[in-house]
Amino acid sequence: MPRLVATLLAVSMCPAWAQQATPSEETTTPPTEPATDGAPQEAGLTPDTEVTPAKKLDELDERMTNAEGKIAALEEQNVETKNDLSALKKLKVSGYVQARYQYQESLDDTGAGGFSRFSVRRGRLKTTYTTDWAQLMLQIDAVPTTGVTVRDAEATLYLPGTHQQLSLTLGQMKWPFGYEAVQSSSDREMPERSRVVRAFLPDERDRGIKFAGTFLEGKLNVSAGLFDGDGIFNKGFIGTDNDKEKDFIGRAGFDLGWLSGGVSGWYGHSIAKGPNDAYRKAYERDRVALDAQLYMDLVPWGATALKGEYITGKTYSKSDGDTKVEQLGIPASGWYALLVQNVGLTNAVAVRYDWFDPENGRKNAASDGKPASTNSVGTLGVALLHYFGENLKVTAAYEMPMTASPDGAKDPHDNLFTLQMQAKY
Amino acid sequence: MKAFLQSLVVAVLLALPLAAQAGTLTVKGSDTMVILGQRWAEEFMKKNASTKVQVTGGGSGVGLAALQNGTTEIAMSSREMKDAEKQKLRTRYNTTGTEIPVAKDGVTFYVNEANPLNALTVEQLRGIYVGDITNWKQVGGADAPIIIYSRENSSGTYVFVKDHVLDGEDYAASAQTLPGTAAVVNAVSKEKNSIGYGGAAYAKGIKELKIKVGNEEIAPSAENIKAGKYPLARDLYFYLRNKPSGEAKTFIDFALSPEGQALVTKVGYFPVK
Numbered sequence: 001m002p003r004l005v006a007t008l009l010a011v012s013m014c015p016a017w018a019q020q021a022t023p024s025e026e027t028t029t030p031p032t033e034p035a036t037d038g039a040p041q042e043a044g045l046t047p048d049t050e051v052t053p054a055k056k057l058d059e060l061d062e063r064m065t066n067a068e069g070k071i072a073a074l075e076e077q078n079v080e081t082k083n084d085l086s087a088l089k090k091l092k093v094s095g096y097v098q099a100r101y102q103y104q105e106s107l108d109d110t111g112a113g114g115f116s117r118f119s120v121r122r123g124r125l126k127t128t129y130t131t132d133w134a135q136l137m138l139q140i141d142a143v144p145t146t147g148v149t150v151r152d153a154e155a156t157l158y159l160p161g162t163h164q165q166l167s168l169t170l171g172q173m174k175w176p177f178g179y180e181a182v183q184s185s186s187d188r189e190m191p192e193r194s195r196v197v198r199a200f201l202p203d204e205r206d207r208g209i210k211f212a213g214t215f216l217e218g219k220l221n222v223s224a225g226l227f228d229g230d231g232i233f234n235k236g237f238i239g240t241d242n243d244k245e246k247d248f249i250g251r252a253g254f255d256l257g258w259l260s261g262g263v264s265g266w267y268g269h270s271i272a273k274g275p276n277d278a279y280r281k282a283y284e285r286d287r288v289a290l291d292a293q294l295y296m297d298l299v300p301w302g303a304t305a306l307k308g309e310y311i312t313g314k315t316y317s318k319s320d321g322d323t324k325v326e327q328l329g330i331p332a333s334g335w336y337a338l339l340v341q342n343v344g345l346t347n348a349v350a351v352r353y354d355w356f357d358p359e360n361g362r363k364n365a366a367s368d369g370k371p372a373s374t375n376s377v378g379t380l381g382v383a384l385l386h387y388f389g390e391n392l393k394v395t396a397a398y399e400m401p402m403t404a405s406p407d408g409a410k411d412p413h414d415n416l417f418t419l420q421m422q423a424k425y
Numbered sequence: 426m427k428a429f430l431q432s433l434v435v436a437v438l439l440a441l442p443l444a445a446q447a448g449t450l451t452v453k454g455s456d457t458m459v460i461l462g463q464r465w466a467e468e469f470m471k472k473n474a475s476t477k478v479q480v481t482g483g484g485s486g487v488g489l490a491a492l493q494n495g496t497t498e499i500a501m502s503s504r505e506m507k508d509a510e511k512q513k514l515r516t517r518y519n520t521t522g523t524e525i526p527v528a529k530d531g532v533t534f535y536v537n538e539a540n541p542l543n544a545l546t547v548e549q550l551r552g553i554y555v556g557d558i559t560n561w562k563q564v565g566g567a568d569a570p571i572i573i574y575s576r577e578n579s580s581g582t583y584v585f586v587k588d589h590v591l592d593g594e595d596y597a598a599s600a601q602t603l604p605g606t607a608a609v610v611n612a613v614s615k616e617k618n619s620i621g622y623g624g625a626a627y628a629k630g631i632k633e634l635k636i637k638v639g640n641e642e643i644a645p646s647a648e649n650i651k652a653g654k655y656p657l658a659r660d661l662y663f664y665l666r667n668k669p670s671g672e673a674k675t676f677i678d679f680a681l682s683p684e685g686q687a688l689v690t691k692v693g694y695f696p697v698k
Binding site for chain 2: 079082083086132163187218257258295297300302303304305340342345346348387389390
């Protein structure tokens with residue numbers, strides 16, 4: 001190829017060469033007017049200035065050599081540029097913002113509670129750098145309420161010779177447990193995770209080490225590891241472990257395309273002082289979960305998905321402002337079922353029912369006409385989604401929590417309307 | 426509830442332009458398949474004047490990305506959809522897509538007609554394309570540097586070769602990428618020390634390399650590809666988000682009909698039926 005280009009350059013230079021030759025021919029033309037002094041005409045006739053064909057060929061050869069050199073240099077630069085670009089391709093920057101308007105009616109007839117507010121729920125910026133053997137992932141969340149916080153900070157080693165099918169990750173990452181906790185908030189149809197997932201997997205993340213692998217061409221997958229176990233916003237221990245105990249957490253799943261699912265387990269302890277304890281003691285912190293997702297092509301206007309998950313265990317968390325407080329040793333359970341129907345290319349409807357019992361074995365109760373805080377809560381939610389291209393999703397959701405209200409107690413008026421715009425890149 | 430109704434009205438209004446586009450079918454993707462797709466479209470439109478079929482290339486990756494972002498009804502792909510692409514489709518549309526093999530092909534390595542070599546092993550091809558082998562004499566040819574031509578990374582053929590020949594390794598940095606298999610063929614025909622690859626249908630005017638397996642040299646012929654003997658045989662696919670319906674179904678039915686499959690042979694590929 002360089003020779004081809006050089007030849008083309010040489011051919012293109014021929015007219016210029018011809019033009020250069022003309023004046024020299026002119027210089028050899030005898031003058032029409034006689035010399036005044038009788039001396040012979042010198043211009044162009046001396047051997048020093050005459051351009052011979054051999055000289056012209058030498059000149060052409062030199063130019064071709066120069067051209068070839070330049071092409072070789074350009075090729076080197078091209079390889080260098082490709083190497084630089086190849087390094088840049090390993091870097092991926094993404095993010096999304098979820099901005100909201102929410103309205104909740106007053107909790108009771110006295111007018112207490114309720115709100116009408118604008119908020120920024122999530123402002124994520126994620127950077128991933130992936131090579132054949134390693135991956136760095138850093139995700140921060142920047143929102144007006146809590147400022148900038150680190151969500152994920154992971155260092156991953158892909159085990160050599162496994163084509164990135166097996167990996168070992170150390171850092172702060174999502175717990176490998178269940179489906180909804182691991183799913184990105186930007187992909188979820190409902191504005192928030194279900195109540196049971198929020199309780200058992202607060203903020204979905206922790207510090208630890210995790211092994212992940214896929215087998216049988218992706219049909220089987222396993223993720224398991226050791227984690228601090230107390231999450232990232234445990235009250236009094238934000239970003240650190242509350243004890244020396246490590247929790248074993250893992251999920252084994254399958255994926256057939258149209259059907260996926262898995263079983264998850266969590267075994268560990270939280271060493272802490274309960275409300276009636278004189279000293280710290282070890283409380284069981286464990287969970288078991290089953291999840292399944294079914295994808296169907298039932299109607300011509302769009303696909304249908306049915307997803308569900310059940311979790312039961314001990315020691316879950318309750319929100320206390322921006323932090324979480326562990327409910328030490330308390331057994332709880334819950335589940336959700338979600339139906340999503342796509343309508344054409346740009347719309348979807350989602351209906352979710354989730355149920356959570358914050359204290360298994362304790363009967364629902366009431367006092368002063370209000371349900372007890374340990375009563376079970378079932379929530380029916382409906383969401384309409386519209387996609388404006390690839391980058392913008394608008395969600396209008398209405399959620400109706402129904403707290404068990406025995407003995408004539410009144411269910412709080414805590415229905416919630418959320419209008420959310422999500423921009424993503 | 427009022428807000429819901431308003432959202433519903435907005436959604437319906439936004440869906441109207443889609444309805445207005447009825448009668449136009451978009452087919453996008455693999456450059457290997459673009460000529461075949463155009464031939465199908467031409468013949469199909471002769472019989473179905475009310476349907477306009479727009480066929481464009483860009484590479485399998487481009488077609489599959491268009492399927493994910495909703496800008497094409499059918500994606501043409503010369504490779505299977507990757508897990509990550511299936512995952513994206515499932516996340517956005519709650520479907521893993523529908524895969525329909527519409528033709529067969531054999532990825533072919535080409536050299537210049539002046540090259541004395543007739544066959545190489547897959548291992549030798551891997552050595553050349555990852556940059557371990559840089560001179561033809563290392564594989565029994567003349568003492569001349571090897572000029573490598575490749576495809577852009579949006580190409581399904583690029584991915585197929587990376588997966589099945591390079592065993593997942595990266596291409597040599599010296600590999601020159603060209604837009605479309607026709608460009609690769611053209612370049613190889615002009616550069617006597619070069620090697621390139623592409624679909625069988627493009628292999629005109631240059632020498633097709635056979636693949637050496639043991640003592641046997643297997644050519645990318647119709648018989649070998651149909652019999653599954655040629656090591657680099659592959660299916661060419663149509664991908665859809667959902668089960669085919671309406672105009673898309675009619676078009677796919679035509680492509681798979683005896684008439685449509687005859688066009689496959691005419692273009693230079695091999696029928697699936």
